Amino acid sequence: MRIGIDAMGGDFAPQAVVAGVVSASKFLPAGVSVVLVGDQTQIESCLAKEGYSGDTIEIAHAGDVIVMNDHPAKAFQQKPDSSIVVGFGMLAKGEIDSFASAGNTGAMMVGTMFMIKTIEGILRPVISGPVPRVSSNVPISLLDSGLNADCKPEFLYQFGLLGSIYAKTLYGIENPKVALLNIGEEDEKGNILVKAAFDLMKYSKDYNFIGNIEGNDLLFEKADVVVCDGFTGNIVLKFLESLHPLSHKLGISQDYFGKFNYEIEGGTPVLGVNAPVLIGHGASKAEAIHSLVFSSIRIVEKDLVGKIKLAFK
Amino acid sequence: MRIGIDAMGGDFAPQAVVAGVVSASKFLPAGVSVVLVGDQTQIESCLAKEGYSGDTIEIAHAGDVIVMNDHPAKAFQQKPDSSIVVGFGMLAKGEIDSFASAGNTGAMMVGTMFMIKTIEGILRPVISGPVPRVSSNVPISLLDSGLNADCKPEFLYQFGLLGSIYAKTLYGIENPKVALLNIGEEDEKGNILVKAAFDLMKYSKDYNFIGNIEGNDLLFEKADVVVCDGFTGNIVLKFLESLHPLSHKLGISQDYFGKFNYEIEGGTPVLGVNAPVLIGHGASKAEAIHSLVFSSIRIVEKDLVGKIKLAFK
Numbered sequence: 001m002r003i004g005i006d007a008m009g010g011d012f013a014p015q016a017v018v019a020g021v022v023s024a025s026k027f028l029p030a031g032v033s034v035v036l037v038g039d040q041t042q043i044e045s046c047l048a049k050e051g052y053s054g055d056t057i058e059i060a061h062a063g064d065v066i067v068m069n070d071h072p073a074k075a076f077q078q079k080p081d082s083s084i085v086v087g088f089g090m091l092a093k094g095e096i097d098s099f100a101s102a103g104n105t106g107a108m109m110v111g112t113m114f115m116i117k118t119i120e121g122i123l124r125p126v127i128s129g130p131v132p133r134v135s136s137n138v139p140i141s142l143l144d145s146g147l148n149a150d151c152k153p154e155f156l157y158q159f160g161l162l163g164s165i166y167a168k169t170l171y172g173i174e175n176p177k178v179a180l181l182n183i184g185e186e187d188e189k190g191n192i193l194v195k196a197a198f199d200l201m202k203y204s205k206d207y208n209f210i211g212n213i214e215g216n217d218l219l220f221e222k223a224d225v226v227v228c229d230g231f232t233g234n235i236v237l238k239f240l241e242s243l244h245p246l247s248h249k250l251g252i253s254q255d256y257f258g259k260f261n262y263e264i265e266g267g268t269p270v271l272g273v274n275a276p277v278l279i280g281h282g283a284s285k286a287e288a289i290h291s292l293v294f295s296s297i298r299i300v301e302k303d304l305v306g307k308i309k310l311a312f313k
Numbered sequence: 314m315r316i317g318i319d320a321m322g323g324d325f326a327p328q329a330v331v332a333g334v335v336s337a338s339k340f341l342p343a344g345v346s347v348v349l350v351g352d353q354t355q356i357e358s359c360l361a362k363e364g365y366s367g368d369t370i371e372i373a374h375a376g377d378v379i380v381m382n383d384h385p386a387k388a389f390q391q392k393p394d395s396s397i398v399v400g401f402g403m404l405a406k407g408e409i410d411s412f413a414s415a416g417n418t419g420a421m422m423v424g425t426m427f428m429i430k431t432i433e434g435i436l437r438p439v440i441s442g443p444v445p446r447v448s449s450n451v452p453i454s455l456l457d458s459g460l461n462a463d464c465k466p467e468f469l470y471q472f473g474l475l476g477s478i479y480a481k482t483l484y485g486i487e488n489p490k491v492a493l494l495n496i497g498e499e500d501e502k503g504n505i506l507v508k509a510a511f512d513l514m515k516y517s518k519d520y521n522f523i524g525n526i527e528g529n530d531l532l533f534e535k536a537d538v539v540v541c542d543g544f545t546g547n548i549v550l551k552f553l554e555s556l557h558p559l560s561h562k563l564g565i566s567q568d569y570f571g572k573f574n575y576e577i578e579g580g581t582p583v584l585g586v587n588a589p590v591l592i593g594h595g596a597s598k599a600e601a602i603h604s605l606v607f608s609s610i611r612i613v614e615k616d617l618v619g620k621i622k623l624a625f626k
Contacts, residue, residue: 134562149496149504183459183547191462191544215551220561231504232545234496236552238528243556244530247448256563 001031002058003296004096007038007046008065008083009103014038017102018046020289026055027294034293035096037087062086065103066284067222069272072106076114086107086229088115091275098296100267100279100306102289110148112270112277119305121312122272124148124155126230127279129237130165131258135223137261138171140218142181142226145268146234153196157181157204158229162271163225164207171224175208179223181232182212193229201227202280228271266291269299272308277299315371316609317409319350319361321378323334323597327351330415331359331619333602338369340607345479347606348373350400375399375492378416381595385419389427396420396478401428404588413580413610414601415593422460422540425590432618434625435585437461437468439543440549440592441479442581445572446534451484452572455494455539458581459547466509469493469540470517475584476538477520478624482615484537488521494545495525506542514540517554519624579604583613584616589613 005021006016021034021116023226030033038041040061064076076085084101090113097253101108109183118125129145143163148155160178163216168178180198182190187198189212201209213222218236228236235311240260246256266288267280276299299305318334320327334347341347346369349356351372360370371566375396379388396413401424414421422438431438442458454490456476461468475490480489493511495503500511501524513524526535531549543547553573560570563573580602589612593605612618 134559146496181548181550183462183544191542194544215548215553216555218552219555228548229504231496231507232548234495234543235541236527238496239531239549239552240528242529242532247449248576250567250569252565252567254563254565 001297001300002035002096003293003300004035004037004087004090004099005289005293006083006087006099006101007036007043008062009101011102011278011282012285014042015046015049016044017286019050019286020284021057021293022047022050022052023196023286023290024144024293025052025054027295032056032297033058034105035090037062037090038083039063040168060086060185061091068104069271070104070107072104072110075104076107076110080248084111086174091277094118097300098276098278100278100280100296102267102282102284102292107279108277108279109270112273115274116273116277117270119203119274119309119312123158123274125270126159126162126221127270128163129233129270130265131226131240132216132256133222134219134272137197137259138173140160140224140226141167142228142237143271144228144230144233145237146230148230148232148303151153153191153200155210156193156197156229157200158206160201160209161206162308163227165307166271167224167305170298173224176224177210178207178225178227179210180214181218181226182214183216185212187212197227264291266295269304273309274305276305291313314611314613315346315409316606317348317349317350317400317403317412318602318606319396319400319412319414319416320349320356321375322414323593324596326415327355328359328362329598332363332583333597334370334413335360335365336599336603337606338365341369342536342610345369346371347609350403352373352376352398360542373399373403379420381415381417385422386424387424391418391509392456398426404590405429409588411591412611413591413593413594413605413609415580415597415605418592421592422583423592425586426625427495427510429586429588432585432587432625434623437470437492438583440474440581440583441476442546442551445569446529447532447569448534448574450462451486453534453537453539454480455546455550456552456584457541457543457546458550459543461543464506464542465567466506466513469506469510469542472540472582473514473517473522473538474519474624475621476540478620479584479617481557482617482620483611484612485571486537489524489537490530491520491538491540492523493529493540494524494539494561495527498525498527500525503557508539552561576601577604579608582617587618589618
C-alpha cells in the first residue's frame with residue numbers, strides 16, 4: 001500500500017509535513033510506504049533535518065506549488081507540475097492508493113472532481129467532521145462539515161447513507177443511528193430544506209434514521225451520524241474546535257476537551273468519490289500529519305471507497 | 314411601571330413562575346409592580362405557598378391556558394380567556410408595560426404579530442441570544458437565534474441594525490461591532506443567503522459592520538453582535554446552552570461555563586415590534602423567572618422599543 005501525501009500543502013509545509021511523515025514511518029504496518037509529493041531538493045533537506053534514514057518514505061518530484069490564495073480551478077490548470085496536480089495524476093493512475101493534502105482545499109476539490117470523479121449515483125461528495133463523545137473515543141460523524149454550503153434535500157438524504165457507511169466502516173458501529181440536525185425534535189420543525197429532507201429520510205430503508213436532534217443534543221450522543229448542510233456543519237464544527245484552545249485559555253485540563261483537537265484525526269476523506277482523497281487542516285503541524293497518514297491507511301485498508309460504491313450500485 | 318408575566322407559561326408553571334416573581338418582588342425598584350396573568354385561585358394558592366404578603370404583585374385573572382402542544386394560531390383564536398391572550402390584550406391597551414411568558418412560543422409570536430404588530434419598516438421581528446464572553450459579563454448578541462428559520466438577505470441586513478441597537482441599549486456598548494457568521498473570513502465566502510447579505514452589509518452606514526467571522530471566532534469575542542439566519546442561530550445557541558450541563562457532567566467547576574446557563578437572562582425580547590414582549594425558556598424554574606422580571610424591567614426602563622422605532626422612522 002502506497003499512501004500519497006502532499007509535502008508542500010499546509011501553513012507549515014514542507015518541514016512540518018515531512019516531520020509528521022517521518023514520525024508516522026516508525027509505526028507503519030508491513031508493506032505500507034508513504035510517497036511524499038513535492039520538491040525533491042526541499043523534501044530531501046527536510047528528511048535530513050529529521051535524521052531520516054529508513055526505506056518506507058519515497059519522493060515523487062513536483063516542481064511547483066499551489067499556494068493557499070491561488071484560485072483553485074485556475075491554479076489546477078496553470079500549474080500542472082504542482083504537488084497537488086502531480087498527486088492526483090498518480091492517484092488516478094493507481095500509482096498511489098490514497099492522496100492527502102493540508103494545502104489549498106479548493107484545489108483539492110477541483111482535483112477530486114476532475115480527475116477522480118464522483119461515484120455514479122452520488123449527487124454531491126461530502127466530508128464528515130468528528131464530534132467527540134464523553135463516553136468513548138469513537139466520535140460522532142457530523143456531515144456535511146463544509147463542502148456544500150447550499151444543499152438540496154436529496155443531498156442531505158444521501159449524506160445520511162454516506163455517513164452511515166463511514167461510521168460503520170471506520171468506527172465499527174453496527175447500524176449507526178442517523179439523525180437530522182434541526183431546531184426542534186418534532187417532525188414538522190425546521191427550515192424549508194430540512195423539512196423536505198426529513199420527509200425523504202423518515203421512510204428510509206437505506207439506513208437507520210432516528211429523526212431530528214437539536215443543537216443541545218449533539219454532545220449528548222443521541223446519534224452516531226448527524227446530517228446537516230455544509231454551512232451549518234462548518235460553523236458547528238469550527239465552533240467545536242474552538243473549545244480546545246478555549247479550555248486552555250480557561251486553564252481547564254480536562255481530557256474531554258483534548259478530544260476537540262483536530263490534530264487527532266489529521267484529516268477527513270472526501271466521501272462519494274472513486275478513490276481515497278483526504279483533506280487535512282491548513283494549520284497542520286507534524287502531529288496532525290502523523291494522524292493524516294494513519295487516517296489514510298485506515299481508509300484504504302477498510303476499503304471505504306469500495307463499500308460506498310457497492311451501496312450505490 | 315407594570316411588568317406582565319404569564320403565570321401559566323412554562324413546564325413548571327404556575328408554581329415556579331409565582332416563586333420566581335415573589336423572589337424578584339423583594340428587589341423591585343420603587344414604582345414597579347408585577348402583574349401575574351393567569352388563574353386567580355391557582356395563583357393565590359401559589360402565592361400563599363411562597364408566604365407572600367407584599368403589595369407589588371397583582372393578579373389579572375385568565376381562566377384558560379394555552380398549553381405547549383396547542384396549535385399556536387388556533388389556540389390563540391379559540392382560547393380568548395387564556396393567560397397569553399389576556400396578557401396581550403392588556404399590553405395592547407397599555408395596562409401593562411411589557412408581557413413575558415415561558416409558555417408556548419408559537420402562541421407568543423401569534424399574539425405579538427396580531428396584537429402588537431411589527432414596527433413599520435421592519436421586515437421580520439427577531440430574537441437575540443446571549444453568547445458569553447470570557448473577558449466580561451456582557452454577552453455577545455447572536456441573532457436571529459430562532460424566530461426565522463428561512464431568511465432573505467434583507468432580513469439579515471436589518472438584524473444587524475436591530476442587534477446593534479440592542480447591544481448599545483441593553484449592554485451599553487458604544488458603536489457595537491457587527492459581524493456576519495460565515496464559513497470563511499473572505500468576502501466571497503458563504504452560502505447564497507450569506508453572500509447576498511454580505512453585499513448589503515459591507516456598505517452599511519446604519520451600523521458598524523466588521524465583516525465575516527467563523528464558528529471558531531464566536532467565543533473569542535471578535536464581534537459584539539453576530540448575525541445569522543434563525544436556523545443556524547438556534548442550533549449554535551442550543552449547542553452553547555449544552556456546555557453548562559456538559560461541564561457539570563465532566564465535573565468542571567469553571568465560572569465561565571456557568572455563564573452558559575440560560576437562567577441568567579431568563580428570556581429574550583422580540584426585537585422589532587411595537588411593545589416589549591419577552592420569550593422565556595420553556596424549562597424555566599424560579600431563578601429564570603426572577604431574571605425574566607428584571608430583563609423586562611431593563612427593556613422598559615431603557616426604552617428599547619422607542620429606540621428601535623426611532624431608528625426605523
